[in-house]
Amino acid sequence: MRILHVTHQYAPAVGGAEQYIQTLSEELASRGHQVDVYTSRSREYMTWRNELPPYERINGVEVHRFRAIQRRGYTWRLLDMGMRNYRAVLPRLWEPVIFFGNGPVMPGLGLAIARRADRYDVVHISNIHYAHAWPAFRAARRQGAPVVVTPLLHAEQPVTYDVGYMRAMLAQAQAALALTPGERDFMYKEKLASKVVVGGVGLVIKDFPPMDPAEARRRLGVPQDAFVVLFLGRKVAYKGLERTLAAFDALRRQRSDVHLLAYGAETDESRRLWADYAAQQGAPLDALPGLDVRDAVSNEERLAALAACDVFVMPSTGESFGIVYLEAWAYGKPVIGANIRAVASLIDDGVNGHLVDPAEPDQLVERLAGLTTDPGRARAMGEAGREKLLRRYTTQRIGDIVEGLYRRVIRHAGSE
Amino acid sequence: MRVSIINLNLVGQDAIGGIILDQLQFFRRNGDEVQVYTLHPPVGVTDGEAAAVRVVTAGDLIGQRDEHFATSDLYVYHYPSRHPLMESIKTLARGAVIFYFHNVTPPEFWEDEAEREQLRASLEGVSVLASYADLAVTDSEYNAEQLVNDHRVDPDRVRVLPPAVPLDQFSPGPKPPDLLEQYGLAGKRIILYVGRMAGNKRVDLLVEALAQVRQEVPNAVLMLVGDKDGNPSFQAITAAAQARATELGVADGVIFTGRVDELPPYYRLADVYATASLHEGFGVPLLEAMASGTPVVATDATAHPSVLGDAGVLVAPGHVEALTGQITHLLQDDARYGELVQRGLARARDFSLEAYWRGWADVIHEATQWLPQAAYPGPVTISGDDKRRFRRQYIDVEAIGSLLDDDLRQLESKAEVVDHAYAVRSQLPVIGPFIAWLRRNLTSHLKEPYVDPTFGKQEAFNWQTVQTLQIMAAQLTRSQIDPAELAALQERINALEQQVADLQSTLARAIEN
Helix, strand or coil, X not given: CEEEEECCCCCCCCXXXXXXXXXXXXXXXXXXXXXXXXXXXXXXCCCCCCCCCCEEXXXXXXXXXXXXXXXXXXXXXXXXXXXXXXXXXXXXXXHHHHHHHXXXXXHHHHHHHHHHHHHXXXXXXXXXXXXXXXXXXXXXXXXXXXXXXXXXXXXXXXXXXXXXXXXXXXXXXXEEEECXXXXXXXXXHCCCCCCEEECCCXXXXXXXCCCCHHHHHHHHCXXXXXXXXXXXXXXXXXXCHHHHHHHHHHHHHHCCCXXXXXXXCCCHHHHHHHHHHHHHHCCCHHHCCXXXXXXXXXXXXXXXXXXXXXXXXXXXXXXXXXXXXXXXXXXXXXXXXXXXXXXXXXXXXXXXXXXXXXXXXXXXXXXXXXXXXXXXXXXXXXXXXXXXXXXXXXXXXXXXXXXXXXXXXXXXXXXX | CEEEEEECCCECCCHHHHHHHHHHHHHHHCCCEEEEEECCCCECCCHHHHCCEEECCHHHHHCCCCHHHHCCCEEEEEECCCCHHHHHHHHXXXXXXXXXXXXXXXXXXXXXXXXXXXXXXXXXXXXXXXXXXXEEEECCHHHHHHHHHCCCCCHHHEEECCCCCCCCCCCCCCCCHHHHHHHCCCCCEEEEEECCCCHHHCHHHHHHHHHXXXXXXXXXXXXXXXXXXXXXXXXXXXXXXXXXXXXHCCHHHEEEEECCCCCHHHHHHCCEEEECCCCCCCCHXXXXXXXXCCCEEEECCCCHHHHHCCCCEEECCCCHHHHHHHHHHHHHCHHHHHHHHHHHHHHHHCCCHHHHHHHHHXXXXXXXXXXXXXXXXXXXXXXXXHHHHHHHHHCCCCCHHHHHHHHHHHHHHHCCCCCCCCCCCCCCCCCHHHHHHHHHHHHHHHHHHHHHHHHHHHHHHHHHHHHHHHHHHHHHHHHCCCHHHHHHHHHHHHHHHHHHHHHHHHHHHHHHC
16 A cells, blocks of 8 residues: 655654554554655754754655644734634634634645645545644645544643644544544544544553562662562642552551552652651651652653562542553553543453542552462563453554554445 | 355355354345355255355455445344454454354364364354344354353344244145155154264253154154255264164164255155254254244253244253154154144244344344444334334334234333433523522412323323333234135134044944944
8 A cells, every 4th residue: 555644743753642643553564554644844843943863764764754844922822812712703713813823734745735645545644633634635635645643632631632623624524533432422422523433542562571579679679578569650639659558558458468559740749748748757768668759750760660569559630541551561560440421431440450439548458458469460460461451552553443444444445 | 234244154054054044035135135145156046046145265355455345334243153254354444243153062072183173273263253233143142142151252142133034935745745755764663863963962862862762662763854965963963873773773764864965855755853962052943843843852952942942852962762662652642642743833933034033123233323323213202193104114013913012112211201211491691590489489380289290190191001001912913814724724624523423424334224
């Protein structure tokens, strides 16, 4: 197949959306498809500054970059004005303003697609709320190329989908790709799109190389015979750090070999939490036994922590997918998450981890205690999780889904 | 709509052939143009059915040499194993595609290396071929799990649709005298098995079981109906089973009939249907036995439990004692026997042709939904016009239960009457926001205390109505009596009355004497 991906930014720019489209492009290219990417020269969405080279070949993917009009103060103000007035008066009038304010406006990209769309079997546009999407969509449809869109919409942010041209794109595209079942259901419920496929998140398994847990513990300075609980994530309130700490404290009273590793960027909330805890214990934080708190960690430390732990705990109540549970499974560790919809659709309670009610702190302590007394079961759960990961959530699997989707939309276009 | 159905062959008597014929009839009734493409000429079908079949090569399909095939809107690919016509799924230039998975027997059950290789290739082919399809359809939950777990098919695109059993052909009846005579079975208790003599079916266990059953029920015989020499390994398995029967001294009670033209009389002949199969994608003979009023003893393996429900006896796989025990028990306990016959008959009615067609219509609607012009009408609004069309299309008017279901689903979707997203707006430039603000504030004295609660009440009323109707529909469906069942009951009452009258007259005569 000849595939064209259109996105607002591409590697070496960083970000979740960039990562998603890069993984997908490289997976498809490795299957022998021709994958071209049209994108902007920017690596920073705040300014859309033209920094990156106009052409590059990255891991078998041809990346063509186009100049964008840069974002300055006035563009931001335009966007703001557009969003404020959009709902009240003459929505159609404000759409171009929102479009321009969002950026990156790239006249060259629209023209290039209008001229060359017939070279591709399918055009895949991601991140519909940026300004690369609409001209690309119109140009591709004019040329009769089937279009797949990955909206990457956030249900709680209407600005990412609820503007006329974004809705039109979703409704008219041959198919939409949702990252999670929740996102799909949302699109159906809001009548945004009628043809949605879930083909979202996958881990690149080779990014998680096997590691000896004993070696990992040595590197992190954790005793070999300890029972290690890992919390990994940005320390904001909804991630459930406070509940994890309380459970650790309760568990520590039962047995002294329990360790808690709490890694991830600190926030004001978490600093306050640590200060309170240290005061309550009557000792400075780094002197508390069994507690290892680190701010944002390097990738090596992160992987070592995943390999070193016995159980991964993150009773977060605000996950839209929960990719970090997959990472724990990559190292064969059981996971504990909160019983919310997104997480419950990922973790099978009692099979590859546990789900706990966020309103019942005792449940978490109970589950953890259960795992400390039955290490065989914990290991089996971790293995079950790893199996599920390899079966359902690898990039290869996502590649399968997306490749199948392309084949179908291309064939359906033949019925037009 | 133009439809192409593709399979290796079309054999009227086998399970896949039966499904294809049901589909053929469905499309013809709906006025669709339908063609069946096979590699081998059809066997055991009527002339009318054979007229829809074209024998082709893979090249014909891939090269789009057949006009009907090249311009179809829907392609139904049946997958019994990897066959050459399957490859054309990759070269289709239009239309919706259904991948119909009939499961593949695990290679380890086969003796012959070449066949094992063929089965392995068949298993490996599934994930790639299914990825071209809009929907993957299969007979049982067990198969669906396999598609998702082993063949990496997206669970959102898998549908389960159990096949139909032709209830007009498979029905209870007296033991056919000609067969009793042909096999010399008068006065015998017959244990029946139907199927190929393949490795996964474990007919050797049935022979072992017979030897043990005979200790309690000396007049028991085992009848094995199905292909015994179409394939070298079938021959080997048959020979081995016969040798074992001789060894156990029950060779006189083991009958291999080979393939037969008409199955229904054999089910009527049987007292018990038994299978020791370790792997079944569905198990159509179980259904046929239940529909014929023959109780079933089957292994608790793969799709068997979901087909039997609570209407038969399940035994541990590979366990001869359990099999023996259950068969003997059934042959000796008349009350339990009668109960299982009744349950089996009721269960088989769930797999009627009408039920299959309804499910099939839904599947086709879903599969074709993504086409630029959806070829099949979707769920419709409640307006009278649409409803008439819907009824005429594919709902059997007799099936009141399901019709109610559809209507109720529509009612439910309409119950929410309030447009919660509505906001007061004005299209005028500049003064628009002011006008909107004015209108919002001028109507708030009515809207908040009066209009909103009124609509709220209406909505609550709608929900309650829908719920009450749903409960009533459920009760109604449960209380319906099948006319056939009623007739059967009436017949039994008549027979009993006759018996009572006979006894009375006998008694009267006895007293007189």
